[in-house]
Amino acid sequence: xxxxxxxxxxxxxSEEAFLTINCTYTATxxxxxxWYVQYPGEGLQLLxxxxxxxxxxxxxxxxxxxxxETTSFHLEKGSVQVSDSAVYFCALTSGGSNYKLTxxxxxxxxxxx
Amino acid sequence: xxxVTQTPKHLITATGQRVTLRCSPRSGDLSVYWYQQSxxxxxxxxxxxxxxxxxxxGNILERFSAQQFPDLHSELNLSSLELGDSALxxxxxxxxxxxxxxxxxxxxxxxxxxx
Numbered sequence: 099x100x101x102x103x104x105x106x107x108x109x110x111x112s113e114e115a116f117l118t119i120n121c122t123y124t125a126t127x128x129x130x131x132x133w134y135v136q137y138p139g140e141g142l143q144l145l146x147x148x149x150x151x152x153x154x155x156x157x158x159x160x161x162x163x164x165x166x167e168t169t170s171f172h173l174e175k176g177s178v179q180v181s182d183s184a185v186y187f188c189a190l191t192s193g194g195s196n197y198k199l200t201x202x203x204x205x206x207x208x209x210x211x
Numbered sequence: 212x213x214x215v216t217q218t219p220k221h222l223i224t225a226t227g228q229r230v231t232l233r234c235s236p237r238s239g240d241l242s243v244y245w246y247q248q249s250x251x252x253x254x255x256x257x258x259x260x261x262x263x264x265x266x267x268x269g270n271i272l273e274r275f276s277a278q279q280f281p282d283l284h285s286e287l288n289l290s291s292l293e294l295g296d297s298a299l300x301x302x303x304x305x306x307x308x309x310x311x312x313x314x315x316x317x318x319x320x321x322x323x324x325x326x
Binding site for chain 2: 130132134139140141142143144147149187191198199200201202203204
């Protein structure tokens, strides 16, 4: 079945540091890949997505590239802010008649001033 | 604001009881998904409905059931509750015809505490 593996947290960084959260996946067919973010007390929000190999998703300074050869979709940001503190989830949808998301376990990011 | 509304926000109940969680999807969305989030299991897909019909089932216990009504709102019923059912339950919806690249839009969740 489909699965997503992302690096275990928590990750603690200083403001303006470089962020990488690793994500690899196993899926049948050609999945679409997503990063969602969950701020404290809130639901998940879509951060970015990519639907085919070599696509780069980007939003709010975050970016991730769909790498089919390494089955990866690592999240990066060049300079994090305190407001980026949240839990980040890598997810995928694959083929079939439904489009349910399969999530990784999430990575807690804390950015200190 | 995602446009997905979940009620109640918090629910505290005793073991053995039954509760109902409610979800109103975004206007125009036909699909509703239910997820359970717990510290040990992460985000687990429970069930999906599309325009009133069950479309997919995930790790949903037999004590749990759901339905989607003609007005497209959905309810998740949890019965014979156990301590281990304590979790955050999320509802999400998606637009029709978007394919596998269509994102899900999540509500803020219902936090269930079973004592």
